[in-house]
Amino acid sequence: MTLRETIGLEPDARQTDPRLSGIIKLAILAVGGQGGGVLTGWIEDLARAQGYAAQATSVAGVSQRTGATVYYVEMAPLRPGDPVPVFSLMPAPGDVDIMITAEMMEAGRAIIRGFVTPDRTTLITSTHRALAVSEKMVPGDGIASSEEVMAAAGIAARRVIAADFDALAIQSGSVISASLFGALAGAGVLPFPREAFETAIKAGGKGAEASLRAFGEAFDVAANPASEAAPAAQSRPEPKAQGPARLIAEWERLAARASALPAPVAELALPGLRKVVEFQDAAYGAEYLDRLGGVLAQDDAANGWALSRESAKYIANAMAYDDIIRVADLKTCARRFDRIRSEMGVNKANVLHLTEFFHPRAAEIVGLFPARLGARLEADPKWMARLTRWFDRGRRLRTDRLPAFLTLHILGGLKGWRRRTLRHAQEQAHLDRWLQTALSEVARNYDLAVELIRCRRLIKGYSDTHARGHSKFDRVLAATARIAARKDAADWCRRLREAALQDEEGKALDGAIRTIDSFA
C-alpha cells in the first residue's frame, strides 16, 4: 500500500528556487544497515556530475549497528573560476531543504529534531516500520503510532512524499537506498534530470539492474500522485467452509445462528465460531453459541451489546486454548506447508527441511491424560518428577520427515480424546469461573463486567509465560474485586490490565495494585 500526500503550499509559492538561493541542504536519517551511505554516495556523485560542488558527511561509529544515523549532503552550483563554497558539516534545525527518512519513526525523529519545517522542507519518507527493541519487548502492544507521525509530518513539512519504499525495493529485488533515490528523483526537488540519477546508479556497478528497477518504481510513486491514489478499500472475502457435505450443512446451521445475533455481536461471533469449530468440532461450536447466548440474555441494545461483543471474542479465545493437540494439528496441516514454501521462496528444484523446536514439560503431558488420572498424577510430586525425567527436554522434530510428521499428525488427530483430558477440564473450569465473575457484575456495574471479560487478554503464552499470564490475570481480578463496589471500578480494572501488559515481571502492575491498596 502506498500513501502520498501533498500538503500545504503550492510548490514555489513561498520558497525561492533552490538554484538561486545557493546551497541545497539534504539530510538522510536511516537505521543502520539500510544503505544510507550508498544513497549519500549516489547523491554526491550525481551533484558533481551535474556541475555542482558537493560535500557529504556522516557519523559512522558504533551507531551503524542498528542505531539511527544521520547523513548530510550540501551542494551548490559551481561556476568556473569560483572558489568552492563553504559547506556545513551537519544539518541545522530549520535549515534543511530535503529530508529523507528511511523509516516512519525516523521521520518522527527528524521532525522532533527540527529538520522538517513548513517553509522549506520536502519530507520523503518510507512508511514501513523497523520496530525498536523497546516497542517489541512489551508483552502487550507497544508499537508506536505511525498515524501520529504522519499527522505531524503534514503540519511540519512543506510537502510530504510517503510510501512504503522498503516493500517497493524488496519487490524489485533491491534495497531501500535505491527506492529512496528514485523517490528523490520523482519528487523533482533536485534540479537534475532523471537520466542523471540513473547514471549515478549505473556507475556503482554491483546490483545496478535491481537498483534501477526499484528506482523506477519509486520514481513513479513520487512523481505521479494520481497513479497511486488511495487504493480501493479492500473487503476481505469471508473464509469459506470446506469439508464433507454433512459437516458443511451443520456449519451452515451454526453460522445462521451466529448471523442472527445483533450485528455488532455477529461481527465477532462468526470468526469466533470458526475458531472454535476448527479447534474442535461443530458440537463445540454449538456450545460456544450457547455460552454466548447466556451472555446475550443479560445484555441489551442500550449498551450497544458491548458485553456480548467482547464475550464473542474472548470466549472463543478461551475455548480454543493452546494445547499439544492444537499445536500438533497446526504444525502438520497442508495450509502451513504451503505458506512456508511460499514465504521461504522454495521452488520446485529445491528441497525443504523443516525443523520444529518443541520442549514439552510434565504439565503438558499430564494435561493429555484423562482428567481424574491426570489430576492425581499432577498432585503427586514423584510422578511429576518421573514425567519430567522422561519427557522434559528440548526436541528438534524434522516435520518434513515421516517419523516426526506422523507423531505430530497422530497427536493432532486426538480431537476426539480432547474433551476427556485434564487440560480440557481445567480450561473449562477456568472459563466458567471467569465468565461467572464477569456476569455477576452486570447488574451492578455493566462497564466493569465488560472490562472483566477483556481481562482474558492477559492469558497467553506457553509454560512459564503462560503461568505468568495466569498469575497476572488472577491478581488483576483479585485487585478489581476489592474495589468492585466503587463507581470507577471499570476504569481501574482497565488500568490494571494495561499495566499488566506493560512489562514482563509485572512491575507496572505492582505499582497499580499498590495504588489500589492505598484507597481500597
Add this chain to the structure above:
Amino acid sequence: MAERSFKAEVEHLRKGEGDTFTGEGILAITKALLENGVGYVGGYQGAPISHLMDVLADAEDLMAELGIRFEANANEAAAAAMLAASVHYPIRGAVTFKGSVGVNVASDALANLASSGVNGGALIIVGEDYGEGSSIMQERSHAFAMKSQFWLLDPRPNLPSIVKAVKDGFELSEASNTPVMLIVRIRSCHVTGSFQTRDNQRPKLSVRDALSNPQSDFARVVLPPMSYAHEQDKISNRWPNAERFIRERQLNEVFGPKTAPVGIVLQGGMYNGVIRALQRLGLADLWGNTKVPLYVLNVTYPLISSEFLEFCAGKDQVLVIEEGQPEFIEQQLSTFLYRAGSSVKLRGKGPLPMAGEYTGQVMLDGIAAFLKDAAPQMLPALVRAPNEDRPAIPDLTGTVPIRPPGFCTGCPERPIFAAIKLVQKETGKLQISADIGCHLFGALPPFEVGGATMGYGLSPAANAAFDGGGERRPVSIIGDGGFWHNGLSSSFTNMAFNRSDGVAVIVDNYYSAATGGQDVMSSRADNPTKATKHPIAKALKGIGIDWVRQVDRTYDVGRMRDVLREALTTDTPGPKVIVASSECMLNRQRREKPLAQKAIEEGRRVEAPRFGVDEDVCTGDHACIRLSGCPSLSLKKLDDPLRDDPVASIDQSCVGCGNCGEVADAAVLCPSFYRADVVHNPSRWEARMAAFRARVIGWLQSRRAARRLTFEVRP
C-alpha cells in the same frame, strides 16, 4: 578482514603533481602522509579513525613500495611508543588513534616522547570522538597537549586544509623538536571533497637504513637530571621556536574586514559551522566572505599572544568559539588580554554553552546573542526582532521510540547474553562488569546485563574489589579486542596473581568487531602480513589460569547457560574463565554470502537456513524478543479481529543463526519457531526421497482435511 575495503580508493593515493583527488577526509590524510615523506605509520582503530587504519592497511603495498613501515599496533600505547623512532633519527612518523580514550591509553608514551623531544617530525593523528554519535565520555584531548607540552592542530574541516595541516604538522614538529597532535573531528574524518595532489615522496631516511646505523643520545633519556633539562628546553627553546614558526608560516588564518567593532576567535574545526551561522544571519556569503572578522586557530596549542592581541586591536568585543569544556582557550586568551592591560571584552562560554556539541543551532543562537549585544547594527532587522509565525508542530517525543545501537542480525553475542539472563533467573542478579566493544550493547534492553565499564581491556580488573568472592561470584565480560588490547596484562594477570574467585566471559568473535572487523591475534583468518590464529585459551594457560572453558558455538544457549552455571558454582579455586567463540555474523555473511550465491549458480548443493514463526501458534507475549532483540525478529499485526496483540514475525533478513530456536528450547518458551532449510541443487537421491515423503505427507493431510471442517480464504 575489515568491514570496509578501501582497495579501490587506495589506487587514488598514487596520484601525482597537479592531479585532483576527490574522496573522504581519512583518505586525504593518508595521501598527505605519503606526499610528506613519512617513514613509518601505525595506530589503533576506533571510531572515528577506524577507517584511517583500514585505509593504511589496504595501502600497505603502496607504502612498502615507498619504503614505509606500517604497523597495526596492539594498542594506542604501543602506537605512541613507536614514535620513539623519531626521537633520534630524522625520520617522519605518524600514528593514529581515537581521542580522548586512545590518548588516555597512549599518554604514558606521549609524555615521555614530549619530554625527550623529537628530531624527525612526529605526528599523532587523533580522531576526536565528541558530540553526536560519540561512543565515549565527553572529554577533550586538548588537556594532554597542555600537560605534556606538545602542539595541537585543529584545521578547518575541508580537504585542502586537512592536507595542509599534515604538512605543517611535520614541519612544525621538526622546527620545534616537539611532537604534534593533529585533531580531526568525527565529521571531518568522513567529510568528502577535493584537493590538488603532489607526488608521493620516499622518506629521506628509511627505518631500514636507520637500523643499519643505530644512534643513541644520553641526553634524550627521561632520567634525572636530563628530565629537568627537558623541561627547561621545552620552555626556553621548543616553545619559542614553535611560536615563531606558527607566526611566520601563518598557520592561523584571519578572514574578513580589517576593522570592525567585534571579532570572532574560533578553533579551526568550528569554521564551517561559524560560517553557516553567519550566512544565516546575512553576514557571510556562499563562499565564506564574512563581514565579521575571524581569527581561525588552526593551531589551538600553543596560542600566540602577539597574534591574538593584533587581531583584538581596535575591537570592542571578541567572541571565542571553543567547543567542549573546560574552556582552556578562553582562559588563556583572557590572560593574554589581562597581561596586556587590554580593555577588549572577551566573551565565550556565556553566549555559548559550556558543555555539549556546538551544533548549527547552538552556533546560530550563540553568535546571534553575542552580536545582538555587541554590535546590533550589524544584524539584519529580522534577526533583531524576529517576527515569525510558525505553526505549532505536534510534540512527538512521547511517540518516537529511542533507537540505541544493538547487536546485528545473527550476532553470536546475543545468545551469550540470553544465557546470562537465564542464569540470573536462577541465581538472582549478579555483579557484572563490562568492557568496551559490541558486547556493551548487552547493557541495553532487552538484556540489561552489565554495569559500568572502566575502559578497554579493564573489565575483569574493574571487578577486582570482588576478587575475594562472596555468596555469588562476580562476573566480568570482555571482548577479544579488549583481551589483546590491554586485557591480558591488566585484567587477567591481575586476576591470576590475586587468586581471583571471579568469573570472566571472553566474547571471542574472531575480530576487533566494534571498530570495523579488524584482525586480532586470535582471528581465524589468514592474514598475509599479521600473525593470527593464536587461541585465547592458550594465552590464559600461559599465565596460569587453568579453569578455562572453551565454547565453540555460542548459539548453543543451553550449553552457554550450563557452562556459566558451572563457573558460578564450581569449587575450583582461582579465576574461572569462559571463552565464548563464534564468528562475527557481519564478517561471516560478507565472506560467505557471495560464495553461497556462486555455488548455487554453479549447481552445487547449498543449504540456506532461515527461521520462521507460526503465527497461529504464537500468542503474542513476546517472551522470545525479551531474550533476543534481533533486528530480524520483529512483530506484525494480524488481520484477525479476535487477536489483540501483535505476533512475532521473522523477516527476510534472517540469517538462520539459530538463536530463536535455541532460546525457545532453553527457556521453554513456545513451539512457534521453526527452521526452514532450503536445499538448493539437492542430489537426485535426496530429491527423490523428498518427493516420496511429500507424497505420503500430502496424502495424510488431504485425508484428514476431507473429514473435517476447515476454513480457507480463497483468493
